[in-house]
Amino acid sequence: MNRVIEVDVEARVAWVEPGVLNLDLSRMVTHLGLHYAPDPSSQQACTIGGNVATNAGGPHCLAAGVTSSHILALDIVLADGSVARLGGLEPDVPGLDLRGCFVGSEGTMGIATRIAVRLQPNPPCVRTLLLDFMSIDAAAATVSAIIAAGIVPSALEMMDARITRAVEDYVRAGYPRDAEAVLLAELDGLPAGVEAAVAVVDRVGREHGARTVRVAADAAERALLWKGRKSAFGAIARIAPDYYLHDAVVPRTRLVEVLHQVYEIAAAHELIVVNVFHAGDGNLHPILVFDARDPGIWDRVHAAGDAIVRACVAAGGVLSGEHGIGLEKRDLMPLVFNVDDLDAQARLRDAFDPDGRANPQKVLPRGSRCGETMRVPEGAWV
């Protein structure tokens, strides 16, 4: 199921099958002056169906919004074999927003078989900036300061020293190998507005300690800067053979302190951590890097990961920004939801799939339903 079924250029809507690869969709409509905005870093490999199920984000979701903002309608098959349409192409679809419930439900409410996505016009002007810093705190503080200055870049990504060097060794993207952190900021829109926003980002960056602020001179340089960012996960192999990627969100204003905690937690477990993430959204991706052949390493990796997620939640964050809950974080759900919240979610899920056949055991911990017994993690809301 990997066909783009129909593109309505005037309405800027495409109907697609769920197996269409994210990047292929934008490639297919670029000649029409359009693109599909959510761009997970995995976009060469992930599907629109998977994006719907996880409510995927991506570097360009900071201004454009995550997947849910780009899905208009869905045809779904429920666990009992019946079919339904959720949402619609009308401007304000009447009734409850079941489309919104389905997006991000991780396959627990049925299978999407046809998806109507919103397409965006390609911006007339795009500028990509690389800001480099000699302190990670300065880079993290700049993220909040740019947005506080009234600029919401289309993308605002951050990479720490170790991953910046690994990427540079891997793809020669033109990143400074001696920086403690880099920010990749993108601004788009009408030329006059973009140039004014570039000036603000330049000023705020320098005020917060940016050593250099480089604006990509042309499309080739822009593409190379983005190639570096989007190759970051592949570059990790230059540090160690294995990695465990975490996904959690913190309020942007808490980035500096939470990043400190992430490095401290990794050090306490004698692990290397690298950070490459959607900084504008406060969506951290601490990546624990290791060699799985080391005896006892998985215990340390899991303990550090658990502590990192808890630190994010304690800072007012949430369990996942975009990768979802799945099985991995299911038993941590009581850290952010109380028993009534979990019961309400379980009852909503039951309305779609009363026998629990669709992706059973994912997302909601055993005991979510009122009257069931739950294994409660330390620090849970009860």
Ligand SMILES: Cc1cc2nc3c(=O)[nH]c(=O)nc-3n(C[C@H](O)[C@H](O)[C@H](O)COP(=O)(O)OP(=O)(O)OC[C@H]3O[C@@H](n4cnc5c(N)ncnc54)[C@H](O)[C@@H]3O)c2cc1C
């Ligand atoms: C290197 C790397 C970088 C990444 N970067 C990002 C990023 O920037 N942003 C981001 O959001 N994620 C990112 N991810 C995570 C992942 O790629 C996304 O969550 C993506 O949306 C998953 O899509 P998929 O096609 O791989 O889905 P799968 O992994 O195949 O499935 C994910 C879930 O969706 C369900 N599902 C799949 N298709 C359907 C359907 N048609 N109907 C109902 N349920 C369905 C599956 O059952 C499963 O529970 C990254 C992953 C990697 C490995």
